[in-house]
Amino acid sequence: MTGTLKVIGIGPGAAELITPAAQRALESVDVIIGYKTYLRLIDHLAPDTPRQATGMRQEVPRVNQAVELARAGQRVALVSSGDAGVYGMAGLVFEVLRERGENGIGVEVVPGVSALNAAASLLGAPLMMDFAAISLSDQLVPRDEILRRLELAVQAGFVLALYNPKGKKRTEPFERACEILARHLPPETPVGIVRDAYRTGQSIELITLTGLPAAEVNMVTTVIVGNRHTFAHHGKMVTPRGYANKYELDQTDE
């Protein structure tokens, strides 16, 4: 009998941002597989279910292991932080299934609160207009393609959510990105920097574009860059939805 594979987004980290659907899914399986840091975030859930932790950059072996176990009849959970469908494990699962010609395993993706939603909520409301998510990691995508995409996105007026802005050694894409942003946006453009959202050590910084090159940024950071309408007010970063006159604020204000 073939098993099942649930790909589960556990949200940014805090227990109270893990959906009941994700909790129930974790409780329904025979084995939970994931990157060790993420497994630690769900220590308190389904504590008796066996876990298989893998290291960083072990994505493909991790997915193969999950598929093997499911093919052997197990009910398997594969966890991602944030939303499993946004730079998470869901895509690789389907890629591997296609590669292996494996069609009998029932796959379910359980959505979660993704990093950009988590970061935005801590900053205020920066994502109220059209926005683009861009990963600055050039491990799997050529750097020039990333930077070209960034340049078009900023020209288009998107608010930007930058994932994986900088690695320990991988600093050049971030430096180049800062240059591109500086070329197209005013220096006073608000920029929000959220590290370890809803985890121990969380930090939230609201700066301007001028400060971005020197900002402390790493792999657990989400950077949100405003568009030309974004403003900072009393420590909050806000992108107005549409234009103030259309809201007729004065007419409806009592």
Added chain:
Amino acid sequence: MTGTLKVIGIGPGAAELITPAAQRALESVDVIIGYKTYLRLIDHLAPDTPRQATGMRQEVPRVNQAVELARAGQRVALVSSGDAGVYGMAGLVFEVLRERGENGIGVEVVPGVSALNAAASLLGAPLMMDFAAISLSDQLVPRDEILRRLELAVQAGFVLALYNPKGKKRTEPFERACEILARHLPPETPVGIVRDAYRTGQSIELITLTGLPAAEVNMVTTVIVGNRHTFAHHGKMVTPRGYANKYELDQTDE
């Protein structure tokens, strides 16, 4: 004494996708305010807490009402479907507070599972590469600006999540968007159409770009348009993360 205002994303609709944080926040307030359709989705939560339902397009009065009550000392919840920070109520709250010069009210934004994450999870894994969210509603943003942004986004290679694709009378932005997409993407590009995600009446369609102009699309629909790498396989829509050769699928496949 000044009250508090919690802006709460209740997720796409299903009870099991409302985070414990949102549930707790709803249980902690004196009054819950929201669009009547959304309040119906949380009938079962905090059933004894008074509710004030408002109609569609009553966003500004709704926010003013919430602010008035909070200023009078109440603990107020304002609910949005999906994530309150993505085309939701969070931005308008901060806009209205600034407009009124109101700085004493403590505002908290509770993030949720947004419509694009919900739709993506039902389709497979279309958002594994950089993506852009674009609302096709031209109520608050000039149509030409929306369409220009769409055109740049598709040229940049983003996967696209289209919000509010079509209203009852508002069909032209969608028609124009279909023309722009057809100009830049191959006709066989996978397109996912999700209506009423995780609600009664949910429907999921996986088509190609050719079929988009004639697709049944309305205000409770999220449309996800693939990029040049997106494929459809056994009813799932998948955008590979990076390039297959970098995953070294063959080497790690046992």
